[in-house]
Amino acid sequence: MTARGLLRTAVAFESGIWRSLTRWVRRRPDVPAGADAFPYASAASPVLWTFIVLSAVEIPLVDWLLPWPSLRVALLVVGVYGLLWMLGLLAAMHVYPHTVDDAGLRVRSGFSTDVRVPWEEVAAVRVRRRSVEGSRSVVVAEEGGRRAVSLAVVASTQVDVELRTSLVLPLARTGGRPVDELRLAADDPAALVRRLRAGMSDHAARTDVAPRADGDAR
Structure with a gap:
């Protein structure tokens, strides 16, 4: 730079x-x-x-x-x-919490990270608690030919968001490479997953694109 x-x-x-x-x-x-807020601090x-x-x-x-x-x-x-x-x-x-509204999911990490994922790009969501290596808040991992980016808080994430297609996200850490999955932190991961699944169902009803039922919100 x-x-x-x-x-x-x-x-x-x-x-x-x-x-x-x-x-x-x-x-x-x-x-x-009109948006619902989901803190992660x-x-x-x-x-x-x-x-x-x-x-x-x-x-x-x-x-x-x-x-x-x-x-x-x-x-x-x-x-x-x-x-x-x-x-x-x-x-x-x-x-700057995560928010969910009629347009989809907005994932944030303070003021430095702001990623919008529209409903048509959300394939599945699940509660899954993960530990993230290192002290960085944005970590990219390659797993079986798929690329996942973690937006961690205190080296952990709690919610997985699987994308329908690989997306290039506005995150410098990805180096412009497409991402297949977002992993994010949330204070109440079950509530966030429930809200996301409700939004996915509403979007599917409007567009005839069926959401994937994967995991649970516990």
Whole structure:
């Protein structure tokens, strides 16, 4: 990536942090009218809150320990900025949930990932709890000639969404290669699967495309 591309990415990420924090403070999650929201932040929230509390304790402690006023001011600014930045990351997970509406499924991971899957591309959904290797939130796996992408939270996913046809998704990690299955995290995977199956049935009734009954929503 070029220097200009890196700068653009950094600015977009910074903007996303502050936009998320603003939405969270105002209690205005990004959920369109008529859509059902399905959060996924419960597993990551305790970890982020731990770092936030430790940072909040560290700020006055450092200020008290250092004898140099200019350095104290500089570290105070850095500390407060870092604290707000972590709060912004936490806020992003809360204000950008997965959503399901008449158009299909919208899968998100904070403000950085936004994938839309229309009903006609959803073949089957199931609850399946998986562990994901590594610390990345987006992981691509090749399995038996099929490609699955996991949008993990704390190295785990709970819902599999099988696609009817291979799709190229707007995820840099896939390298532009088509994907056959999405795996995502959800606080209530059974509720998400039930809602998805209801939407698939409604879409099938309108278009005569039968959904695949696969697994259960427990």
